[in-house]
Every structure is written in structure tokens, then in C-alpha cells.
Amino acid sequence: MNQIATEMQHCIDECLRCYQTCLGMASNHCLPAGGKHVEPEHFRLMLACAEICRTSAHFMLLGTSAHKHTCRACAEVCEACAESRAQVGDMQDCVDQCRRCAESCRKMAA
Template identity: 65%
Template sequence: MHHHQSPEMKACIAECLACFQECLSTAMQHCLETGGEHTDPKHFRLISACAEICRTAAHFMLIGSEHHKHVCRECAEICTECAADCERIGDMQSCVDTCRRCAESCRKMAA
């Protein structure tokens, strides 16, 4: 393992990967199968964007890019928006909680 990664960064990478997995599986399984508001284009794009920015943030930290702070800041913003939208629609508490944990972790990394 890379020794330059702080425990905080390792935790953030784990949160980002967990959020990537949660958002992608929620979108592809829960949202597509549930339909209605769950497949509203605005929501579906947001949850898909959230999965992708989380994967990207984890990648930037894993490769040791100096740009990870900017990506983490954006990730925190998108995760916060995704959590709020999933909460508004309802029946996606796991996604809401995972996005909030990731946003919090990414905010610390961006600081």
C-alpha cells in the first residue's frame, strides 16, 4: 500500500468507492425497476453523475494526484445534492446515508 496516503485519505477513498457502488446499483436496480419519479431524467442523471464523480475522486486520491482536492470538493457538492434528491423521492435511505457520509469525508479532503 502507498505510505503517502493518510488514514483520512484512505477512509475517504473507501467512502467514495462505497458511494460509487451504492449509487450505481441503486440507479440500475432500484430506480429502473421502480420507475416513476425514480427514472425522472433529472434524478437519474444526478444519481449517475454522483456514482461517476465518486469513482473519479477515489481514482484521483489513489493515483496521488494533486488535483484530488478540487475533485473532492465537487464530489461533496454532488453527493449532497444526490442525498437530498434521493431523500425527496423516498425509499432510498441507504443511498441517502452513503452519499452524506461520502460528502462529509470529501469535504474534509478538500479543506
Template identity: 70%
Template sequence: MHQMSAEMRACIEDCLRCHSTCLGMAMNHCLEQGGKHIEPGHFRIMMACAEICRTSAAFMLIGTHHHKHTCRECAEICEECAKSCEQVGDMETCMQECRRCVESCRRMAA
């Protein structure tokens, strides 16, 4: 049985929260706001962020050592998403969740 550290459990929670925040904000906030909120580059990074967060959480739950790779990529994409959200504006919740996930995933990738 794979023993999961408290740090890994926290990272899984951060990833899943970031997944639901990015997906929820893209679909409910950005689509409603329109304009720069649905600019293709911004919308794509939000979708990519939601997807890699879900994947990273799944890899940690599976217990494969490959989670280090998905977590490294997740941190990079979350960082990019946070920057995009900052540029678009009015995306504070998403920025905060992405940045929390960046820190968590960097620790897991180390």
C-alpha cells in the same frame, strides 16, 4: 512513494462505496420502481454522483494534489444526490452513503 493518510484511505473507501451504492441503486432499485425514481433529473444526478465518486477515489489513489478539486466537486454532487434521493423517497441507503461521502470529501478538500 506517496504516503497516504488514514483519512485519505477512509475517503477512498467512502467514495467507492458511494459509487457502487448509487450505480447499483439506480440500475436495480430505481429502474425497477419506475415513476419518480426514473425522472431524468434524479437519474442523472445519481449517475453523476457515481461517476464523480469513482473519479475522486482514482485521483486520491493516483496521488495527485488535484484530488482537492475532485473531492470538493464530489461533496457538492453527493449533497445534491442525497437531497434528490430524499425527495424521491425509499432511497435511505443511497442518502446515507452520499452523506458519509460528503463529510469525507469535505475533509479531503479542506
């Protein structure tokens, strides 16, 4: 595999992990926890993050050059989600995963 294909596969993996992490955390941690975990702005951001990660992975798997646009958006949403989670607290694994995904997506968008 060439360098670009290796980096893209890494980004696909990070996006899918982030998708799984965000959706799982929203469903299995935030909903039961309630309170600040389900405040609309925070909860919508988690769901948006999951969806843009899934979409970015999908675009890369399709092999379309439009993945640069979805990856750029994904990096921005992942960063915002990481910040929101850090403020709410009790979700460090998710904060870390969002930041790893954002970093990988920024490279793919370049």
C-alpha cells in the same frame, strides 16, 4: 500510516462505497421501480454522483494534489444526490451513504 494517509484511505473507501451504492441503486432499484425514480433530473444526478465518486477515488489513489478539486465537486454532487433521493423516498441507505461520502470529501478538499 500517518493521519493524512488514514483520512485519505477512509475517503477512498467512502467514495468507492458511494459509487457502488449509487450505480447499484440506479440500475437495480430505480430502473425497475420507474415513475419518479427515473425522472431525468434525479436519474442523471445518481449517475453523476457515481461517476464523481469513482473519479475522486481514482485521483486520490493516483496521489495527485488535484484530488482536492475532485473531492470538492464530489461533496457538492453527493449532497445534491442525497437531497434528491430523500425527496423521491425509499432510498435511505443511499441518502446516508451520499452524506457520509460528502463529509469525508469535504475534509479532503480542505
